[in-house]
Amino acid sequence: MRPTTYHRPLTLKAAAAIHAAGDSAYISGGHTILPAIKQRLAAPENLIDLRHISELTTGIHAEGGLLSIGAAMSHAHVAASAIVRSAIPALAGLAGSIGDPMVRHLGTIGGSVANNDPAADYPSALLALGATVFTDRRSLKADDFFTGLYASALDAGEIVTRITFPVPVSAGYAKFRNPASRYAMAAAFVARFADGSVRAAVTGAGNRGVFRAAAMEAALRQSFSTDALRGLAFEAGDMMSDIHGSAEYRAHLAKVMVQRAVQFTGEARIFK
Amino acid sequence: MALDKCLALSDWAGFEARRAASERAGLRRGRGIACFIEQGGIFNERMELRFDPSGMVTIVAGTHSHGQGHATTYSQMVTEWLGVPFEAIRFIQGDTEKVPFGRGTYAARSSMLGGAALKNAADIVIEKGKAMAGFLLEAKGAGVEFAEGIFRVANTNRTMPLVDVAKAFYRKGGIPKEFGLGLEATGSYAADPPNFPNGCHSCEVEIDPQTGSIVVDRYTSVDDCGRVVNPMICRGQIHGGVAQGLGQAQREGMVYDRESGQLLSGSFMDYAMPRASDIPEIHGEFHEVPCKTNPLGIKGIGEAGTIAAPVAFMNAVADALDGLGVDSDALQMPATPEHIWAAIAAARPHAAA
Amino acid sequence: MTSVQLTVNGKLSTAEVDDQTLLVEFLRDKLRLTGTHVGCDTSQCGACVVHVDGLAVKSCTMLAAQASGASVLTIEGISGGDELHPLQAAFRKHHGLQCGYCTPGMIMCALDMIRRHDGKLDATTVREELEGNICRCTGYQNIVAAILDAAAATRALQV
Numbered sequence A: 001m002r003p004t005t006y007h008r009p010l011t012l013k014a015a016a017a018i019h020a021a022g023d024s025a026y027i028s029g030g031h032t033i034l035p036a037i038k039q040r041l042a043a044p045e046n047l048i049d050l051r052h053i054s055e056l057t058t059g060i061h062a063e064g065g066l067l068s069i070g071a072a073m074s075h076a077h078v079a080a081s082a083i084v085r086s087a088i089p090a091l092a093g094l095a096g097s098i099g100d101p102m103v104r105h106l107g108t109i110g111g112s113v114a115n116n117d118p119a120a121d122y123p124s125a126l127l128a129l130g131a132t133v134f135t136d137r138r139s140l141k142a143d144d145f146f147t148g149l150y151a152s153a154l155d156a157g158e159i160v161t162r163i164t165f166p167v168p169v170s171a172g173y174a175k176f177r178n179p180a181s182r183y184a185m186a187a188a189f190v191a192r193f194a195d196g197s198v199r200a201a202v203t204g205a206g207n208r209g210v211f212r213a214a215a216m217e218a219a220l221r222q223s224f225s226t227d228a229l230r231g232l233a234f235e236a237g238d239m240m241s242d243i244h245g246s247a248e249y250r251a252h253l254a255k256v257m258v259q260r261a262v263q264f265t266g267e268a269r270i271f272k
Numbered sequence B: 001m002a003l004d005k006c007l008a009l010s011d012w013a014g015f016e017a018r019r020a021a022s023e024r025a026g027l028r029r030g031r032g033i034a035c036f037i038e039q040g041g042i043f044n045e046r047m048e049l050r051f052d053p054s055g056m057v058t059i060v061a062g063t064h065s066h067g068q069g070h071a072t073t074y075s076q077m078v079t080e081w082l083g084v085p086f087e088a089i090r091f092i093q094g095d096t097e098k099v100p101f102g103r104g105t106y107a108a109r110s111s112m113l114g115g116a117a118l119k120n121a122a123d124i125v126i127e128k129g130k131a132m133a134g135f136l137l138e139a140k141g142a143g144v145e146f147a148e149g150i151f152r153v154a155n156t157n158r159t160m161p162l163v164d165v166a167k168a169f170y171r172k173g174g175i176p177k178e179f180g181l182g183l184e185a186t187g188s189y190a191a192d193p194p195n196f197p198n199g200c201h202s203c204e205v206e207i208d209p210q211t212g213s214i215v216v217d218r219y220t221s222v223d224d225c226g227r228v229v230n231p232m233i234c235r236g237q238i239h240g241g242v243a244q245g246l247g248q249a250q251r252e253g254m255v256y257d258r259e260s261g262q263l264l265s266g267s268f269m270d271y272a273m274p275r276a277s278d279i280p281e282i283h284g285e286f287h288e289v290p291c292k293t294n295p296l297g298i299k300g301i302g303e304a305g306t307i308a309a310p311v312a313f314m315n316a317v318a319d320a321l322d323g324l325g326v327d328s329d330a331l332q333m334p335a336t337p338e339h340i341w342a343a344i345a346a347a348r349p350h351a352a353a
Numbered sequence C: 001m002t003s004v005q006l007t008v009n010g011k012l013s014t015a016e017v018d019d020q021t022l023l024v025e026f027l028r029d030k031l032r033l034t035g036t037h038v039g040c041d042t043s044q045c046g047a048c049v050v051h052v053d054g055l056a057v058k059s060c061t062m063l064a065a066q067a068s069g070a071s072v073l074t075i076e077g078i079s080g081g082d083e084l085h086p087l088q089a090a091f092r093k094h095h096g097l098q099c100g101y102c103t104p105g106m107i108m109c110a111l112d113m114i115r116r117h118d119g120k121l122d123a124t125t126v127r128e129e130l131e132g133n134i135c136r137c138t139g140y141q142n143i144v145a146a147i148l149d150a151a152a153a154t155r156a157l158q159v
Helices: A010-020 A031-036 A075-080 A084-086 A089-096 A102-106 A109-115 A122-129 A213-221 A247-263 B002-009 B012-024 B068-083 B110-136 B162-168 B229-251 B304-320 B337-347 C024-030 C084-095 C103-116 C123-134 C141-158
Strands: A005-007 A025-029 A046-049 A059-061 A066-068 A132-135 A139-141 A147-150 A160-167 A170-177 A184-192 A196-204 A268-271 B028-037 B044-051 B057-061 B091-092 B144-147 B150-153 B159-161 B184-191 B198-208 B212-223 B282-286 C001-010 C012-016 C049-052 C055-058 C072-073
Touching: A010 A025, A010 A046, A010 A184, A010 C049, A025 A031, A046 B198, A059 A084, A059 B150, A066 A084, A075 A084, A075 A089, A089 A122, A089 A170, A089 A268, A102 B229, A102 B304, A102 C123, A109 A122, A109 A160, A109 B229, A109 B282, A122 A170, A122 A184, A122 A196, A132 C001, A147 B110, A170 A247, A184 A247, A196 A213, A196 A247, A213 A247, A213 C084, A247 A268, A247 B337, B002 B028, B002 B212, B002 B282, B012 B198, B012 C049, B028 B304, B044 B091, B057 B068, B068 B091, B068 B110, B068 B304, B110 B144, B110 B150, B110 B162, B110 B184, B150 B162, B159 B162, B212 B229, B212 B304, B212 B337, B212 C055, B229 B304, B229 C141, B337 C049, C001 C024, C012 C024, C049 C103, C084 C103, C084 C141, C103 C123, C103 C141, C123 C141
Parallel strands: A005 A046, A025 A046, A170 A268, B057 B091, B212 B282, C001 C072
Antiparallel strands: A059 A066, A066 A160, A132 A139, A132 A160, A170 A184, A184 A196, B028 B198, B044 B057, B044 B184, B144 B150, B150 B159, B198 B212, C001 C012, C049 C055, C049 C072
16 A cells, blocks of 8 residues: 555634645545555545544434434445435345445445546435535535546545535435446436426436436426337447447446346345 | 256246236246256366374375365265264365465366265275274175275174274374375266256346346256256255356346447446345256266266356347348347347337337 | 554454555454455455444555544454354355455455345345446356345345
8 A cells, every 4th residue: 555644633613724734635534545646546645534523423314304414324224214215215226236235334425426436336426416515615516516537526635524414305326336346337326306497417428427417307307207218319429439339339228227236226226 | 858847847838828927017038948067078188185193083185175176076986985973074275385286176077086085095095994904804705895994804893994994093003014104086077078057047138128127036047967966056056057157148248448448347337246135046856967078977067057147148139129121140149138139120120209 | 663453353353563564464364364355456446345343444545543433344253163154154155256356355255245234135236236346257246146046135134
């Protein structure tokens, strides 16, 4: 492992101060930053551990049509939470499908969202639910938060503190696993709201990261059914391509996942 | 016969009902069979048996177990042949300071070559033991028999367990000169001829034409590995071989960048190892036809799964795609979701939509 | 350098280590607890699984410094002495290991799995829960059998 200096601040202020003082990366569950360092894709001189900052462990609450999840909540916590399972079961199912049990014990929603891995699950849920990301400085709407591959609107040193999700009438998540890494090769989160609006977000497939399927949203608003999606398709030119799936395949797979997120609304379904 | 057993064990007759149920769920079910024969055992091998003054014996093995349970299997053999208690048997392998010579483990060779070489060594121990037993029991020209770990002077009730005879080879004095001091034996055996493990495996898959996803729903194995020395170990070898064979057929592959030669599947992030949820429960049986060309009747077991599984799997895939106009001869391994989907889409676009 | 203090298998350990020392390196190199293995180093294979504060984690993807102050349980710590833990006994009985490289990780994952499911497991659930543990030798079948056996034994003890 590349040399680094470990810090364990107890407050957000202390964490931000260390970050501002030198080349740093935050570490939450560590399952993104540590593999990145091992593969020489990152080499922060300082690693700032966020797991002992009380302001981040605000827990899970549901109130007034909003579900609030603290940034430090692990995937296992979110998956097992009776509140999340009741309010947005597809979100609980999504969290329960991330990685494996060991990964879920350490990985956090804050870390996943801040990193915006193009094959991560959470960004699609935030985008589809129209979530709000709260940081130590401000709040950002999901539509403004995810800006590209591994890129977000966070400023240097900014820390995600919690995320709030409007509770939809129903939501579904469908994911097709990459055969090797088991991340999303294409996955879709589709949410339907009381005012009739529909939001659909795709992860794992787009070559600019997580994105909203605007044309499909409009069709689903007219009729929330898989039939409504007939004739609609994603462009291969907008998709990622690698040894596991060509752009053409991903374009097709992403559409199938949107269909299945609609078909199985109310739950998360994982395919492989 | 292996084929008949496999068909029965896999509920071949019940397939149509399962296929119809799959179809109602929008999935295509197919089944495949692999009747295979392979060559087991190669080169020659050397095994030693060394007793110590306490009557314990050490197996010094030229083969090298990396999980195949040699310590157990060879000890079973020694206990059966020589009557040494299982707990009094030690096992050494792999240390070039302690093992004078060996060829290792691969090519399904250890049970036959290691076992037969061990038998050779055990037979030498018995011969030496007979001579010592005859001396100790004052046979004076009468024959000495050996059975169930005990030496007996023929037609008498004068007996001595082999373990005690072995200890006698370490006495401080009074050992006939021609016996030497100590009891050990070196045995060898050559794969001349080799053996021919064979069998019949069957596989059922369910394909989702919309995604190309393949689920292996059912796997049945009937294997003739000759005499089965340890059924649990042999079953374990089949399980592991089948999982590896299915992995090769469905998901594993070394992928290189054509221009740079860079390995693209260089970690498990990109090399698709099968997980527990990718492999079905394997229902298996043994069909024991003792090998006639080695003293133990043994055939190899280590490779059978890897040989049969890819064939059974790809045949099942071809069967599942039958009727869609897919050229099954053009299917490649690994049969990844994209590969299967693309084959369906090319032949029958609306089926893959 | 940073000072880490971990309680490992009930015993307090304090050491000065390089900040970037992984928990698995600390356990293996500093404490000579070599039952925890490094298989892939890319966080997939699960050969490195230990428990930190009661939760199964991949020790190759955690700094020793992150675990400082916590209680760590490794494969060496699950049995009381000379007697095998029921999971270890089950793996032995069912031939749930061949080369043994993945085995400590499998057992530590299984221990966590049984606790979280209160011993109520079926084969499908066990196979899904083993998503983060890779085995080449066994084809998983006997591992699943061993875990189900140990889970049933755990339930029987609770009654």
